[in-house]
Amino acid sequence: MKRNLWCEYAWLGGAVPEESVVIGIEDGRFTSVSPGVAPDEAERRPGLSLPGFANGHSHAFHRALRGRTHADRGDFWSWREQMYRLAARLDPTAYFRLARATFSEMVMAGYTTVGEFHYLHHGPAGRPYADPNEMGHTLMAAARDAGIRITLLDTCYLHGGFDTQLDVVQRRFGDGTVAGWFDRMSQIQADEGARVGAAVHSVRACTEDEIATVASYVTDMPLHAHVSEQLQENEDCLARYAATPTAVFARSGALERQFTAVHATHLTAGDRRLLRGSTVCVCPTTERDLADGVGDSRALLDEGVSLSLGSDSNAVIDGFEEARGLELHERLNTRERGRLTVHEQLSALTDHTTLGWDDAGEIRPGRRADLVTVDFDSVRLAGTSPDGMLAAVVFAGSAADVTTVTVDGVDRVTEGRYGAGDVAREFTELVPRLFA
Ligand SMILES: [Zn+2]
Numbered sequence: 001m002k003r004n005l006w007c008e009y010a011w012l013g014g015a016v017p018e019e020s021v022v023i024g025i026e027d028g029r030f031t032s033v034s035p036g037v038a039p040d041e042a043e044r045r046p047g048l049s050l051p052g053f054a055n056g057h058s059h060a061f062h063r064a065l066r067g068r069t070h071a072d073r074g075d076f077w078s079w080r081e082q083m084y085r086l087a088a089r090l091d092p093t094a095y096f097r098l099a100r101a102t103f104s105e106m107v108m109a110g111y112t113t114v115g116e117f118h119y120l121h122h123g124p125a126g127r128p129y130a131d132p133n134e135m136g137h138t139l140m141a142a143a144r145d146a147g148i149r150i151t152l153l154d155t156c157y158l159h160g161g162f163d164t165q166l167d168v169v170q171r172r173f174g175d176g177t178v179a180g181w182f183d184r185m186s187q188i189q190a191d192e193g194a195r196v197g198a199a200v201h202s203v204r205a206c207t208e209d210e211i212a213t214v215a216s217y218v219t220d221m222p223l224h225a226h227v228s229e230q231l232q233e234n235e236d237c238l239a240r241y242a243a244t245p246t247a248v249f250a251r252s253g254a255l256e257r258q259f260t261a262v263h264a265t266h267l268t269a270g271d272r273r274l275l276r277g278s279t280v281c282v283c284p285t286t287e288r289d290l291a292d293g294v295g296d297s298r299a300l301l302d303e304g305v306s307l308s309l310g311s312d313s314n315a316v317i318d319g320f321e322e323a324r325g326l327e328l329h330e331r332l333n334t335r336e337r338g339r340l341t342v343h344e345q346l347s348a349l350t351d352h353t354t355l356g357w358d359d360a361g362e363i364r365p366g367r368r369a370d371l372v373t374v375d376f377d378s379v380r381l382a383g384t385s386p387d388g389m390l391a392a393v394v395f396a397g398s399a400a401d402v403t404t405v406t407v408d409g410v411d412r413v414t415e416g417r418y419g420a421g422d423v424a425r426e427f428t429e430l431v432p433r434l435f436a
Pocket of ligand 1: 057059117226262312
């Protein structure tokens with residue numbers, strides 16, 4: 001299908017947005033992008049249009065914990081106990097509904113691809129479902145219904161901690177051996193809007209030898225891992241291997257793959273050098289929610305590491321909030337402003353390469369036709385000059401300002417209305433039951 005859109009403003013990768021941009025779309029791809037052209041008969045998109053956002057790291061089911069984990073003092077580990085109690089309750093039917101609603105919330109916020117870091121593979125006590133990939137296929141079906149592309153990052157999770165067996169909940173995550181994991185995940189059926197990637201949960205969940213085996217198997221897909229989210233993990237890893245988590249991934253050959261280190265909050269200068277050429281997926285809203293600490297995004301960029309962004313625990317689903325978190329956390333740490341440019345923040349937000357979609361994340365001919373349009377008449381953004389639009393949307397915009405979202409040439413959100421169901425009502429009906 002052919003379409004012609006006129007965007008009042010569109011960010012084409014420069015320092016400021018271009019004005020009056022006419023964009024041709026055919027078969028889900030951009031065919032032409034022409035700034036400074038009169039709209040004529042084209043469909044009109046007032047406001048600022050951006051490329052689609054990539055959610056580099058998500059655990060969809062954590063969305064149900066929203067507002068339910070803030071009553072007591074605690075830390076990452078006490079939060080994890082609450083998360084495990086929820087994980088224990090999920091069956092494929094509930095997981096489908098929860099993931100579909102969560103992915104829908106992402107589409108409404110402007111995300112056009114999600115990287116779902118998936119480890120809840122099996123039934124109670126670790127018994128496989130009739131289809132051993134029932135849960136992975138459920139997530140892919142949920143993404144399809146929600147209208148978002150997915151990279152299913154199927155996760156190898158073999159141990160409960162360093163030299164510790166999986167506990168009763170974690171047994172649902174495990175496949176016994178790396179070969180068992182790879183046999184199962186090799187049978188996942190992808191489709192047009194879905195891809196399969198691989199993940200190692202962390203140095204806690206796989207030994208160095210096991211990570212090396214994973215890296216030897218996955219030569220043609222993204223490979224993600226949680227790295228140094230917690231100081232405790234660093235300390236335990238140093239005690240076990242006399243090496244940092246990053247160094248263990250380096251020695252295992254993982255960094256020679258299409259590697260993304262998720263969080264990478266507590267790194268040494270040596271770790272940052274090792275990660276040159278890899279991607280770090282920062283998850284600012286989750287890292288602040290879980291009291292993880294603040295990474296060093298500026299130092300990573302200076303070292304030649306790419307940055308992407310993820311909503312991770314989905315405590316908040318708002319790409320602008322993630323993008324400004326990158327810079328604002330740096331400001332609190334360094335007492336200096338302007339550590340990252342707005343361009344660097346938006347590049348991280350739209351980086352689809354981390355998820356294996358090299359042909360998305362830019363408004364240019366040949367790329368996937370993803371567009372996120374933001375309303376500049378909203379009370380938050382009104383009064384902004386064209387020169388300040390990018391900074392305004394990054395530092396003051398919200399997911400609620402997203403009016404239109406196009407994924408692969410198809411409008412999923414139009415004038416603020418999402419076309420695939422009442423998402424708020426679905427959460428209202430479903431989530432309390434998961435805690436009943
Ligand atoms: Zn995670």
